[in-house]
Amino acid sequence: MDDAKARTRQQILEVAAGILEREGAQAVSTRSVAAAAGVRAASLYQFFGDKDGLLAALAIHAFDLYLAEKQTVTHTDDPVADMRGGWDVHVGFGLAHPAFYLLMFGTDVPGRRAPAAGQAHALLLRFLDRVAAAGRLRIPPAIAAELCMAAVTGVTLSLIGAPAEDRDPGISARMRDIVIDSLVTDPVPAAGPGLAPLALALDTAIAVGDRLPLRPVETALLRDWLGRLAR
Structure with a gap:
């Protein structure tokens, strides 16, 4: 072009x-x-x-704006604190751009995934991989991402749908803390975090890191063992 x-x-x-x-x-x-x-x-x-093609292009445009706001989240040495910051940016974007948000994360056809869902899910996984690598995630990142996305989109859509005078400004923070606190452990003490978080951390490192000096079947077996230890 x-x-x-x-x-x-x-x-x-x-x-x-x-x-x-x-x-x-x-x-x-x-x-x-x-x-x-x-x-x-x-x-x-x-x-x-046609109109559907235009709306699809608008959803991509909106997601670019969303990503630009996500970049404002300062990464710290505490990945859990960064998760909370990411949640607040997500909700803040939805309230500032409700029509964009409904286009990105809503759907008018049951069974059809929202336009931005896959991209937002991948972005969230990056945060959760850091949490898992720090030994602070209770469950596998993929499951944690599904729970977080369901919660944050639910609370954002709920707030968008409420009249401004009826919105509870604290509901997002309360939901955020309930969800995130249920998914993470306390900071790792000097004595060690226990076996399950360490297994999750190692499994995440294997998934996102360089190739191991193992054959594929050996890597698969190792990850299966780590998955069992993380339960």
């Missing part, structure tokens, strides 16, 4: 994003966006196909 076409596409996307944030997804139509952007409807169809 040449520079002129790329600029036109970005202009259309920004105009559509403005309509989405001001009026909601029901107001985003090929006709309304083309008129507001000052382009022919044919140009919009060329770039996005």
Whole structure:
């Protein structure tokens, strides 16, 4: 795509994003966006196909904004504290951009995964791998990620749906602490954390690290043993 076409596409996307944030997804139509952007409807169809294609592009655009806000979370030596910070940024983004959030994490078709769910899940796993590597995760990262995503999206959607005057500003923090505290152990004492967290930490290191000097069957067996020890 040449520079002129790329600029036109970005202009259309920004105009559509403005309509989405001001009026909601029901107001985003090929006709309304083309008129507001000052382009022919044919140009919009060329770039996005139809309304569903435009909304899909908006979901990607919204996720880029979401990632930019996630980058504001300062990484510390405490991965659990970073998890709490990541939770707060997630909820804050949803309340600041409710129409974007509903497009990213909502779905109007049962069984169809929300557009941003897979990407957000992968991002959360990075945080949880750090927690597991520190020996502080009670359960495997993949299961912890499912629980965290269900909780944080649930509380965010609940807050978005509540009238502003009825929102409890503390509900997100209470949910955050209940969920995260149930998933992690206390900081590792000098005497050692116990076998299960150490097994999880080693298994995570094997999963994300370099190749081991073991044959694949040996690596698989080792990870199976570690999984049993982590239960």
